[in-house]
Amino acid sequence: MNIEVKDLYYTYPAGVKALLGVSLTIKTGEQVAIVGQNGSGKTTLVKHLNGLLQPTSGSVLIGDWDTKKVSVAKMARRVGYVFQNPDEQLFCRTVGEEIAFGPRNFGFDAQKTESMVNDALQLVELSDKKDTNPYDLSSTWRKMVALASIISMDTECVILDEPTTGQDAANVARIAHVVSELQKRGKTVITITHDIDFCAENFERVIALSKGQVLLDGPAGIVLGKEKILAQTYVDPPQLTRLGKRLGLRKTVRNQEEFLTAIKKLIL
Amino acid sequence: MNIVNLTQVTYTYPLTDKPALSKVDLQVKEGEFLAIIGPNGSGKSTLCYALAGFVPHFFKGELEGTVQVAGVETKSSTLNEWVMNVGLVFQNPFNQISGAKYSVYEEIAFGLENMGVPREEIKSRVDQALILTGIDDLADRSPYSLSGGQQQRVALTSILVMQPKVLVLDEPTSQMDPVGTREVFGVIRSLTGRGMTVVMVEHKMEWIGQFADRVVGLYDGKIFINGKPREVLTSARLVGRGFGISRYTSTAREAVKEGIWPKDRELPVTLDEAIKGFKKISK
Numbered sequence: 001m002n003i004e005v006k007d008l009y010y011t012y013p014a015g016v017k018a019l020l021g022v023s024l025t026i027k028t029g030e031q032v033a034i035v036g037q038n039g040s041g042k043t044t045l046v047k048h049l050n051g052l053l054q055p056t057s058g059s060v061l062i063g064d065w066d067t068k069k070v071s072v073a074k075m076a077r078r079v080g081y082v083f084q085n086p087d088e089q090l091f092c093r094t095v096g097e098e099i100a101f102g103p104r105n106f107g108f109d110a111q112k113t114e115s116m117v118n119d120a121l122q123l124v125e126l127s128d129k130k131d132t133n134p135y136d137l138s139s140t141w142r143k144m145v146a147l148a149s150i151i152s153m154d155t156e157c158v159i160l161d162e163p164t165t166g167q168d169a170a171n172v173a174r175i176a177h178v179v180s181e182l183q184k185r186g187k188t189v190i191t192i193t194h195d196i197d198f199c200a201e202n203f204e205r206v207i208a209l210s211k212g213q214v215l216l217d218g219p220a221g222i223v224l225g226k227e228k229i230l231a232q233t234y235v236d237p238p239q240l241t242r243l244g245k246r247l248g249l250r251k252t253v254r255n256q257e258e259f260l261t262a263i264k265k266l267i268l
Numbered sequence: 269m270n271i272v273n274l275t276q277v278t279y280t281y282p283l284t285d286k287p288a289l290s291k292v293d294l295q296v297k298e299g300e301f302l303a304i305i306g307p308n309g310s311g312k313s314t315l316c317y318a319l320a321g322f323v324p325h326f327f328k329g330e331l332e333g334t335v336q337v338a339g340v341e342t343k344s345s346t347l348n349e350w351v352m353n354v355g356l357v358f359q360n361p362f363n364q365i366s367g368a369k370y371s372v373y374e375e376i377a378f379g380l381e382n383m384g385v386p387r388e389e390i391k392s393r394v395d396q397a398l399i400l401t402g403i404d405d406l407a408d409r410s411p412y413s414l415s416g417g418q419q420q421r422v423a424l425t426s427i428l429v430m431q432p433k434v435l436v437l438d439e440p441t442s443q444m445d446p447v448g449t450r451e452v453f454g455v456i457r458s459l460t461g462r463g464m465t466v467v468m469v470e471h472k473m474e475w476i477g478q479f480a481d482r483v484v485g486l487y488d489g490k491i492f493i494n495g496k497p498r499e500v501l502t503s504a505r506l507v508g509r510g511f512g513i514s515r516y517t518s519t520a521r522e523a524v525k526e527g528i529w530p531k532d533r534e535l536p537v538t539l540d541e542a543i544k545g546f547k548k549i550s551k
Contacts, residue, residue: 038443165416247546263549
C-alpha cells in the first residue's frame with residue numbers, strides 16, 4: 001500500500017496557507033521522519049493521510065483510496081494516528097477496553113480482538129495494566145496506552161505525532177523499540193519529530209518541510225548532513241552528526257557506533 | 269540571598285499512598301537559573317506545582333514541611349496572592365491557554381487584566397513581551413490555530429508579562445524547534461541577569477549544560493544529585509536510571525571504554541567541549 005501525495009495545497013479556514021504544493025510517495029514498509037520548524041506544515045500534512053483534513057487542491061492516495069472519496073471512519077482501517085497528546089484520544093475506563101476499542105469497532109470477533117489487544121499490550125510493556133484506568137497511569141504510560149490502542153488496529157500505516165515529547169530516556173528507548181517492531185512487521189511508520197537524535201537513530205528516510213513545501217527528502221544519512229539547508233527550516237543536524245562534521249569526518253555519521261568507528265579510523 | 273526555600277517537603281497526592289516528593293530540601297538564590305532533571309515520575313512536575321502553590325491549594329493532598337518564596341509560606345498564602353510572586357509555565361501549553369480569548373495579544377494581556385493593571389500599562393507590557401519572545405507576528409492569530417511550539421511560546425509570554433519574581437517552567441521547549449529552544453534559553457538567561465529567578469524542568473542536557481547555573485536531579489521523589497551543570501550532567505550516577513544524557517557525554521564515556529578518551533579527562537556536555545576533547549585525541 002503506497003501513499004501518494006500529489007501537489008497538495010491546504011489553506012486553513014482562517015486563511016493561513018499551511019501547505020504549498022507538497023508531492024511525495026511513501027512505499028509500503030518505509031520508516032519516514034518528517035522534520036521542520038514550528039508552523040512548517042508537518043501536522044497539517046499528516047492529518048491529510050487519514051482524511052482528517054481534505055486537500056484545498058491536489059490529492060492524497062492511500063493505496064487505491066482517494067482520501068476525498070473515503071470517509072475518515074473507513075480511512076482508519078488503513079492509517080492509524082497517534083496524537084501528540086494522549087489525553088486527546090483516551091476515553092475508556094480501562095487500558096484493556098481502550099486498546100480493544102479499535103479492533104472491536106472494525107468488527108473483529110472476540111478471539112481476534114483479544115489476541116490483538118494482548119499483542120499490543122506486550123509490545124508497549126503494559127500487559128500487567130490491562131484493568132487499570134488510563135488516568136491512573138502517569139502521562140508517560142498514557143502515551144504508551146495511546147500507542148497500543150493504534151497498534152491493536154493492525155493498520156498498514158501508523159502515524160506518530162511527536163512521540164518522544166516529554167518522555168524520558170527510558171521511554172524514548174521503548175518507543176524506538178515499538179518503531180523497530182512495526183518495521184519488522186512490514187508496517188509503514190511516519191513520524192513527526194523535533195527530536196532529531198531519535199530521528200537519526202530510528203528512521204531511514206527523512207523529509208524536511210519548510211513553509212509548507214518539501215525542502216529535502218531522502219535517506220537520513222544524506223538529509224541530516226545538509227546542515228546549511230536544514231538551517232532554513234530551523235533543524236539542527238543530530239548532535240553526533242554535527243560533531244563529526246566539525247571534526248572533519250568525511251562521512252555523515254548518525255549514531256554513536258558510526259561516530260566512534262570513524263574516529264578510530266582517523267586516529268589509526 | 270535565597271528567594272526559594274524548601275524545607276523537608278514531603279507531598280502525597282490525594283488517593284495515593286506513595287509520596288510524589290519526599291523530604292526535599294532545596295534553596296534557590298535570587299537571579300539563579302536552576303535546572304531540574306530526572307526520569308518520568310521522579311517528581312519534577314510536582315516540584316513545579318509545589319513552588320507555584322498549586323500544591324497544596326489546587327491539588328489538595330498532604331503537604332509536610334515548608335515551601336517559602338520571598339519569605340512567605342505557601343500554606344499561609346492563597347493562590348491569588350501567590351501568582352503575583354511565582355509564575356508557572358505548564359508542560360502542555362494546551363492546559364495553560366485560557367480558551368477565553370480570541371487572539372494571542374488578548375491571551376497575553378489576560379493575566380494583567382485580572383491583576384487590575386491599568387490599560388495603558390497592559391498595552392506597553394504586552395507589546396514588550398511579544399517582542400522579547402519573538403511572537404509579535406502572531407499577535408492577531410487565535411491561540412488555537414498555532415502549532416505546538418508556537419503555543420508554548422504564547423504560554424511562556426503570558427507568564428513573563430506578569431513579571432513574577434520566580435519563574436517556574438515545566439519543559440517549556442519540548443515542542444519547539446532548535447531555534448525556538450535557543451531563543452527561549454537566551455531570553456531566560458537575560459531575565460536572570462535582571463534578577464528574575466528561574467527554575468526549569470528540562471530534558472535537553474546540551475542546553476542546560478550551556479545555560480544553567482546549577483542542576484538538581486530528582487529520582488523517586490528525592491533530591492538525588494545537586495551541583496554545577498558539568499559535574500551533575502557527566503556524573504556516572506545518572507547512567508541506567510532513566511536520566512537524559514547528552515550524546516556527547518555518553519559517546520565520550522564509550523570512548524573511554526574503548527581506550528581512546530583518557531580516563532582522567534573531563535567528559536563533554538556541549539558541542540564545543542566535545543569538539544575540543546575529540547580534537548585532542550585525533551591529533
